[in-house]
Amino acid sequence: xxxxxxxxxxxxxxxxxxxxxxxxxxxxxxxxxxxxxxxxxxxxxxxxxxxxxxxxxxxxxxxxxxxxxxxxxxxxxxxxxxxxxxxxxxxxxxxxxxxxxxxxxxxxxxxxxxxxxxxxxxxxxxxxxxxxxxxxx
Amino acid sequence: xxxxxxxxxxxxxxxxxxxxxxxxxxxxxxxxxxxxxxxxxxxxxxxxxxxxxxxxxxxxxxxxxxxxxxxxxxxxxxxxxxxxxxxxxxxxxxxxxxxxxxxxxxxxxxxxxxxxxxxxxxxxxxxxxxxxxxxxxxxxxxxxxxxxxxxxxxxxxxxxxxxxxxxxxxxxxxxxxxxxxxxxxxxxxxxxxxxxxxxxxxxxxxxxxxxxxxxxxxxxxxxxxxxxxxxxxxxxxxxxxxxxxxxxxxxxxxxxxxxxxxxxxxxxxxxxxxxxxxxxxxxxxxxxxxxxxxxxxxxxxxxxxxxxxxxxxxxxxxxxxxxxxxxxxxxxxxxxxxxxxxxxxxxxxxxxxxxxxxxxxxxxxxxxxxxxxxxxxxxxxxxxxxxxxxxxxxxxxxxxxxxxxxxxxxxxxxxxxxxxxxxxxxxxxxxxxxxxxxxxxxxxxxxxxxxxxxxxxxxxxxxxxxxxxxxxxxxxxxxxxxxxxxxxxxxxxxxxxxxxxxxxxxxxxxxxxxxxxxxxxxxxxxxxx
Numbered sequence: 053x054x055x056x057x058x059x060x061x062x063x064x065x066x067x068x069x070x071x072x073x074x075x076x077x078x079x080x081x082x083x084x085x086x087x088x089x090x091x092x093x094x095x096x097x098x099x100x101x102x103x104x105x106x107x108x109x110x111x112x113x114x115x116x117x118x119x120x121x122x123x124x125x126x127x128x129x130x131x132x133x134x135x136x137x138x139x140x141x142x143x144x145x146x147x148x149x150x151x152x153x154x155x156x157x158x159x160x161x162x163x164x165x166x167x168x169x170x171x172x173x174x175x176x177x178x179x180x181x182x183x184x185x186x187x188x189x
Numbered sequence: 190x191x192x193x194x195x196x197x198x199x200x201x202x203x204x205x206x207x208x209x210x211x212x213x214x215x216x217x218x219x220x221x222x223x224x225x226x227x228x229x230x231x232x233x234x235x236x237x238x239x240x241x242x243x244x245x246x247x248x249x250x251x252x253x254x255x256x257x258x259x260x261x262x263x264x265x266x267x268x269x270x271x272x273x274x275x276x277x278x279x280x281x282x283x284x285x286x287x288x289x290x291x292x293x294x295x296x297x298x299x300x301x302x303x304x305x306x307x308x309x310x311x312x313x314x315x316x317x318x319x320x321x322x323x324x325x326x327x328x329x330x331x332x333x334x335x336x337x338x339x340x341x342x343x344x345x346x347x348x349x350x351x352x353x354x355x356x357x358x359x360x361x362x363x364x365x366x367x368x369x370x371x372x373x374x375x376x377x378x379x380x381x382x383x384x385x386x387x388x389x390x391x392x393x394x395x396x397x398x399x400x401x402x403x404x405x406x407x408x409x410x411x412x413x414x415x416x417x418x419x420x421x422x423x424x425x426x427x428x429x430x431x432x433x434x435x436x437x438x439x440x441x442x443x444x445x446x447x448x449x450x451x452x453x454x455x456x457x458x459x460x461x462x463x464x465x466x467x468x469x470x471x472x473x474x475x476x477x478x479x480x481x482x483x484x485x486x487x488x489x490x491x492x493x494x495x496x497x498x499x500x501x502x503x504x505x506x507x508x509x510x511x512x513x514x515x516x517x518x519x520x521x522x523x524x525x526x527x528x529x530x531x532x533x534x535x536x537x538x539x540x541x542x543x544x545x546x547x548x549x550x551x552x553x554x555x556x557x558x559x560x561x562x563x564x565x566x567x568x569x570x571x572x573x574x575x576x577x578x579x580x581x582x583x584x585x586x587x588x589x590x591x592x593x594x595x596x597x598x599x600x601x602x603x604x605x606x607x608x609x610x611x612x613x614x615x616x617x618x619x620x621x622x623x624x625x626x627x628x629x630x631x632x633x634x635x636x637x638x639x640x641x642x643x644x645x646x647x648x649x650x651x652x653x654x655x656x657x658x659x660x661x662x663x664x665x666x667x668x669x670x671x672x673x674x675x676x677x678x679x680x681x682x683x684x685x686x687x688x689x690x691x692x693x694x695x696x697x698x699x700x701x702x703x704x705x706x707x708x709x710x711x712x713x714x715x716x717x718x
Contacts, residue, residue, distance in 0.1 A: 064513055070520035077527060135512030167516035167549055169584070170523045 056181050057099070060084040061091035061117060062106035062133070071104070078174060088112035092120060095128070101181055103130045105160070118156045129180050132157065135166040233327070237311060239320040240286055242266050242279065254325065266323075273298045273325060275306050285310050285321050295328060303332040352452075359449040363388045363405060366448065375455050377426055388451075398422050404434060409449065413438040419456070431460040501559030508552040508559075515552070519545050539588065546585040550621060557614055558669065558680045564608030564691050566716045571647065572600040574609060575636065578616035586624045590631035597638040600647060606716040611688045618681035619651050619708050626655025626706060645714050646694070652707040658700040666698060685710075693717045 058080050062068050068084035075082045083100070085091030088109045095103070095117070103121070107114035114132060121128055157163065161180050164173060228235060234251035238244055242265050247257055256272040267279045273296060275281075281292050285308045292308045305328040311320040346367070349356050355372035357365055368383045378392055388405070389397040400420045408415050418434040433456045439448040522541045529538070575597055583593070623634045632654050639648040658666060665671045667686045672679035682698075689696045694712040 064517065066517045067513065067520075070517055070524060073524055074520055074527075077524070135509050135516070166512040167519045167545065170520060 055079060055081040056101040057081045057083070058102045058104060058177070059091065059094065059098075059100040060104045061088050061109070061114070062086065062104070063088065063109045064106070067106075074170060075177075080177075088114075088117060092117055095121065095126060096124065100128055102177065103128050105130055105132050107132060107134045115153055115156050118159055122156070122159050130160040131176060131180065132160045132163045133166060133168070134163060234325045236266065236323045237320060238266050238282065238323065240318060242282060244269075245320065251325075273304055273306070278306075281308055282321050282323075286318055289318060295332075302327070302329045304328060355453045355455065357388070357451040357453070359388060359405075359451055361446040361449070363449070365391070372453065375453075376424070392424070392426075395422075395424055401434070404436065405449070405451075409436055409438055413440075419460075429457070430455055431457045504555045504559040508556045511548070511552055515545060515548055543585070543588075550585075550617070553614070554618070554680045554684055557611075557684045558687075564611050564688070566606045566608060568604045569607045569609040569612060570600075571603065571605050571607070571612070571638075571649070571712075572597055574613055575600070575616055575638075575649065578613050578620055579636070582617060582620040582624060585621070589624065589627070589629070591624060591627055592633045594633060594635045595637075597636060597649070599640040600638045600649075603640060603647070603714075605647060605712060605714050607692055607712065608688075612692075612712075615685045615688050615710065616649075616651075618685050619710075622681060622708075623651055623653035623655065623706070626653045626657070628656055646711050647714060649710045649712075650707060651710075652705065654705040657702040657704050657706055658698075659702045663698065663700055667696075 058075055060068055060071055060082060062071075062084070063086050065086050068086050072082045072084045083094065083098070085094060089112050092112055103117075105114045105117060114134075118130060118132075120126075121130060162176060164176060228246070228248035229250075231248060232250055234248065234254040236244060236247040236251050236255070236257070244257070244262050244264055244266050246262070247255075251257055252259070254272065257269065261269055266282075275294070275296050281294070284290075285292050289310045289312075291310070293305060295303055295305050297303055305326040307324045307326060309322045309324070310318055311322050313319055349358070349367060349369045352369055353371050355375045356367075356369045357372060358367040360366055365383050365386050365388060368378075368380060372378070373380050373383065376392065383391060389402070398420060400418070400422075404415055404418055404420075414435075414437045416435050420432050420434055421429065422432065423429045433454040435452040435454070437450045439450060441447060519542070522538055522545070525534075526538050529535075579593060579595075620634070620636075634654075635650075635652040637650045637652070639650070662671075666682050669683040670679040671682075686696050689710055689712065692712055693716075694710065696711075697709045698706065699709075700706040
């Protein structure tokens with residue numbers, strides 16, 4: 053059985069290290085980028101099953117990457133992982149992000165707040181990755 | 190001889206008679222002179238008539254004043270046209286001769302001067318009537334001054350009458366001599382029932398006012414005037430009146446008793462208006478003070494809000510920045526646990542995970558407090574929300590020996606309009622408090638819900654049998670930064686209250702120290718404004 057490929061873009065080196073180890077331990081193939089620009093480049097050249105994306109990053113933000121994914125019509129589910137306060141509200145349409153950002157966030161599969169529970173994260177990932185297969189059945 | 194003697198004695202007698210006659214003549218002359226001088230020195234015209242109305246004598250003044258001539262003596266008085274025309278004088282004279290009674294009448298001459306014509310009977314020594322004496326007295330001055338007095342009196346009276354101010358003229362013994370129309374009208378009394386009355390007896394004794402007594406009996410005699418004494422009195426017909434009293438004692442000539450002028454101004458309306466004005470002024474002052482205070486408060490509130498907002502921003506930034514490392518620590522410890530074969534480390538790992546959860550709650554509360562916004566109302570299943578919240582709190586207190594009894598079936602399938610994120614924070618905080626109230630000891634938490642079919646609100650009750658809260662602390666639990674716990678921000682219940690209030694709901698807390706705490710959250714089913 054082929055391992056699912058997950059790409060992680062987060063500027064926090066330790067975050068990337070730990071999450072890579074966990075996901076690897078749970079049988080995923082992981083590519084982590086602490087440089088968002090490099091991650092973005094990889095998105096266009098390589099094929100992934102899921103993108104775990106931080107929002108607040110230097111130079112290229114999570115919003116920029118989401119926008120790119122949408123514009124380039126890359127078929128890739130995105131799970132936004134953020135420490136941004138009340139980020140669940142962003143998806144629901146809170147007032148502290150502007151309208152265009154809200155629209156972009158809506159293109160993601162979901163938002164997960166830091167510091168998340170690892171079992172919760174694993175459940176969410178599994179759900180997203182298995183869904184198309186279930187649909188095909 | 191004898192005849193000679195007789196003649197001699199007759200001569201002697203005659204001489205004696207002659208002497209006597211001479212004496213009498215001298216006396217008569219004297220009397221006549223007296224009479225003429227007397228009559229001539231009298232400024233009043235005097236005419237003496239015989240009983241057949243013939244003029245017998247008049248004095249020089251009569252000649253001048255009445256236009257008589259010396260040749261008029263012996264003429265009938267009524268035939269002469271006098272300077273002063275006295276109608277019916279003949280009748281009057283005859284009347285006096287008949288009755289022997291003095292007659293008097295006032296007449297005006299052609300020049301408009303007044304005279305008093307006095308007719309007296311002329312009696313002889315043996316009381317026989319022989320005519321009349323007519324005296325014409327010039328009463329013009331008397332008449333004039335009487336008229337002047339009357340005029341002055343009318344003038345004064347008309348002034349009193351026209352005065353709008355009620356006025357009484359009192360005698361020294363405080364009896365009413367005069368009252369003006371204004372007095373009668375203002376105090377609804379008749380002039381008849383007022384004049385002559387003792388002032389205190391007016392209006393059935395209604396004017397027996399202690400202050401008035403003091404003024405009239407004590408102050409006035411000493412000072413002779415008083416000004417604008419305010420007296421309040423309730424009259425049975427007129428109600429309460431405020432009066433301004435002004436009085437003056439009028440001293441008259443030595444023997445005459447003095448008068449008191451008492452002006453009573455009805456200042457009830459003015460007083461009322463003044464009071465209203467004063468009240469308005471006071472109210473205005475209070476309002477101004479209040480609004481300036483409000484302004485100041487608002488300013489302070491603004492400053493505070495600004496500071497809070499800056500603090501909020503700081504808190505949000507710090508909290509946000511802490512979430513990242515916290516999540517890395519959580520993942521790291523997850524991996525430590527995953528790789529660890531040494532069970533003796535489990536306790537430590539568990540402690541780290543617990544503290545991560547605690548930190549997470551503190552950060553979330555700080556963020557929520559700093560950034561609580563108006564709820565984003567969406568249909569929410571409160572039943573699920575409670576369960577989710579319970580799951581996460583349970584996980585956090587995985588080692589505890591606390592049983593949770595759930596009785597929330599009433600809410601199953603019920604959809605409420607609320608902000609799910611905010612509502613979950615409420616349940617999280619209250620359940621977190623409930624768990625912590627047991628202080629590591631075993632116990633029971635009851636979560637129940639009520640939802641009447643007809644009621645437009647739901648009620649969630651979370652009851653613990655933990656340590657409870659002392660009564661004096663119960664009042665302050667909702668205030669920010671209040672905490673009973675050794676750790677924590679003291680923001681949990683503040684956030685809960687703010688969120689529930691913004692949902693137009695209500696949060697109540699009841700507690701007995703050592704027995705436990707019950708928190709009831711009431712939320713409207715539909716969004717209300």
